Amino acid sequence: MDQSSSRYSTKTASSNTLAFLNGSARDIAPQLLGYIFERTLHNGTILRGKIVETEAYDQTDTASHSYRGVTPRTEIMFGPSGHLYVYFTYGMHYCCNVVTGPTGEGAAILIRALEPLIGQEDMELRRSRHGIELTNGPAKLCQALAIDSSLNGQDLHNSPLRLIVPAKRDKVEIVQTTRIGISTAKDVRWRFYYRNNSYVSKMRG
DNA sequence: AGCGGGATTTTCT
DNA sequence: GAAAATCCCGCTT
Numbered sequence: 001m002d003q004s005s006s007r008y009s010t011k012t013a014s015s016n017t018l019a020f021l022n023g024s025a026r027d028i029a030p031q032l033l034g035y036i037f038e039r040t041l042h043n044g045t046i047l048r049g050k051i052v053e054t055e056a057y058d059q060t061d062t063a064s065h066s067y068r069g070v071t072p073r074t075e076i077m078f079g080p081s082g083h084l085y086v087y088f089t090y091g092m093h094y095c096c097n098v099v100t101g102p103t104g105e106g107a108a109i110l111i112r113a114l115e116p117l118i119g120q121e122d123m124e125l126r127r128s129r130h131g132i133e134l135t136n137g138p139a140k141l142c143q144a145l146a147i148d149s150s151l152n153g154q155d156l157h158n159s160p161l162r163l164i165v166p167a168k169r170d171k172v173e174i175v176q177t178t179r180i181g182i183s184t185a186k187d188v189r190w191r192f193y194y195r196n197n198s199y200v201s202k203m204r205g
Numbered sequence: 206a207g208c209g210g211g212a213t214t215t216t217c218t
Numbered sequence: 219g220a221a222a223a224t225c226c227c228g229c230t231t
Contacts, residue, residue: 071216092212137224
């Protein structure tokens, strides 16, 4: 494996390049910033967005779906890392996570915001919005990229939704703060985002 | 700019 | 039966 070519070319993640997901969600969540989601629709349309906001959830965490153990909903979180966990909430919204940790541990990273790179026009049709409103929230980005329960459990190495290693690391400051929309563990600072990126959800200022 | 309510269904107590 | 890792709209300031 040629180190320089993997560092400077944008290519589909091999099983090797996503091996870093087999660790703690807390540590991986900031590392996932800058990675790229590539969605291939049934008609062949390619959509891409860069991850700019993440939140970690693990089994020790009262706010995590996995806290109370394996259920029909959470079994994907307990499966192998590098797969996608999609859940449905509030009767109308999907949110998506990247599963982390070894098989048997229930952990995942919620993707809260993307910066669109390719396919903005297609996202606009699905969202009926434009600009930052395409992908500045966990359910918004799922609607923009047509992510629903049919993708739950898919392998991010090779599926209609793939995780791509960035060509080069962004030189952007990462902010660490508390998570959004939860009623317990409000003080746990497991939310990470790129400072000053306009696609981050609930930006103030 | 900020608050309040409605939508709508899966999941777990 | 209540809450939910949310979003959107309308009203008030």
